[in-house]
Structure formats: structure tokens, C-alpha cells
Amino acid sequence: MSAAAVARTDLALARRLERAEASANAAFVVARAEVAPAVGATWTDVAGTWAMFDGVGSPITQTFGFGLFAPAEPAHLEALEAFFDARGAAAYHEVSPLADPAHLALFAARGYRPIELTTVLHQPLAGYAPPPPRGAGVTARPIGAGERAAWADLSAGGWSETPEAAAFMREFGGVTARAEGMACFVAEIDGTPAGAGAVALHGEVVVLAGASTLPAWRGRGAQGALLAARLAYAAARGCDLAMMGAAPGSTSQVNAERAGFRVAYTRIKWARGA
Numbered sequence: 001m002s003a004a005a006v007a008r009t010d011l012a013l014a015r016r017l018e019r020a021e022a023s024a025n026a027a028f029v030v031a032r033a034e035v036a037p038a039v040g041a042t043w044t045d046v047a048g049t050w051a052m053f054d055g056v057g058s059p060i061t062q063t064f065g066f067g068l069f070a071p072a073e074p075a076h077l078e079a080l081e082a083f084f085d086a087r088g089a090a091a092y093h094e095v096s097p098l099a100d101p102a103h104l105a106l107f108a109a110r111g112y113r114p115i116e117l118t119t120v121l122h123q124p125l126a127g128y129a130p131p132p133p134r135g136a137g138v139t140a141r142p143i144g145a146g147e148r149a150a151w152a153d154l155s156a157g158g159w160s161e162t163p164e165a166a167a168f169m170r171e172f173g174g175v176t177a178r179a180e181g182m183a184c185f186v187a188e189i190d191g192t193p194a195g196a197g198a199v200a201l202h203g204e205v206v207v208l209a210g211a212s213t214l215p216a217w218r219g220r221g222a223q224g225a226l227l228a229a230r231l232a233y234a235a236a237r238g239c240d241l242a243m244m245g246a247a248p249g250s251t252s253q254v255n256a257e258r259a260g261f262r263v264a265y266t267r268i269k270w271a272r273g274a
Contacts, residue, residue: 014098022050022064024200024207031179047076062092067099091272116269118245121261128235130228135221137190140229148177155196158212187222195222199230206234208244
């Protein structure tokens, strides 16, 4: 596939990417409902916009796809707001710039404000061949069912400099490892666990998420090995497109572009009642 084809962004691509990420989050919410019923985790579909509730304050509690699968209409936004209001949660919407532009005036009229940007990147997987490892003794592999708890601990270890974030990521990882369509990976350096990552498969699209490296092992190629292993895993299962999100201009975005990803667009996250 040509570089021009890789970089092309249109409504069809945006819909594939946004639905894949929404599906990954819906699977997480379903897993949360099974693991911790008291949270009341659930999700709903309002005219193609998927709204997630994973508890008040969870980064999963938001919508995906507003104005992308149907016109941005006041009635749809009101129904989504009612979903969050009924659960005592603020309304957050992460919106692609390819969505119906009417959402801009609609959000402004209802008191929303932009609070966050996310760069969405993508890479075709047709004919994908993993690059050679960057570091000696670095490997990456999917975990077994008996390694879920250890994987959650490893994932949290990448955030050990911030104890509060590490505690959140340990709980988050425990649910992630049980979500349908999710596969978790560990990177090892000379046989020692050094990093963690995950993928969610949705049809022919794979969503990459959950990457972290233990501080002592950073700069040794763990993330490169994890990326290559996850893309190879997805390609072997029929995926033809990979996606991920990153903070604009972040190290994650730079590393993704070095690995062949291209920017599709930058989303805006809108908040009301936060």
C-alpha cells in the first residue's frame, strides 16, 4: 500500500477507527460489570454514539462517535446527557474532526468546553513483517490465562513513580485482562518481565493500548518488541488496520510514527458538568 493511501483520512476510515475503540471500551465496561457489579458499569447506543459508564471519574466514562454515524442533533445529545445524569456522572464526549460540524455549535450552546486533545494514528497491516529486535535478549509474547494478575502488576509497575496512578492502573489492568477480544502481552529482557501492553480486536481493526515499561528497563527496546508482537498477532488473525491514540507530540506519538503509524486526525474531548 502506498504512503499516500496510508495517510488518507476520510469518513469511512474515521468510522472504522472510532467504532473499534468504542467496541474495546464497551468490552471493558462489560468486564467491569462482571468483576465489580456494584459499580453499575454499562453502556448504550444513541444513534451510533456509544456512551460508556464505568463509574464516576473513570476515563472510560464518556462517549465515542458523536456526530460521526448520524447528524449531530440536540435530541441525541440530550439522550446521552440523560444517560450520564442518571448515574451522577459528568458528560464527556470525545469527537473526531470528521464528525458532523453541527456538533461545535451544539456543544457551545449547551455549555461544553474542550478539555483534551488526542492524536489518533493508524497503520495498514497488509503484508506486515515485524522489524528485527532493537535490543539483545528482548522478546514479547501474549500472556497465558494464569498470568492475568501478574500482568496487571507489571502494567502498574510502569507507573511506579506515581503511586496513585499505579494503583489505578493495577485495578484497570485486572479488568482489561478479562475483557472479551482483549489480548495482553509481556515484554521480557533476558527472561525478566520488563513491560506490558494490550490489544483489542474488533473485526479487521486492532486497537493498541496499555503500554508501559518498568523504569529500570526503559530504553532497552521493550516497547518496540511489544509493538511488533502485537501487530504480528493482529495481522495473523486477519486484521488489516491498526490504531492507537497518543497525546499530541508525545513520545508515544513519535515512537508510533517511527514504527510506521501515520496521523489520521486529532480528536477533541468535550466536557459538561465537570
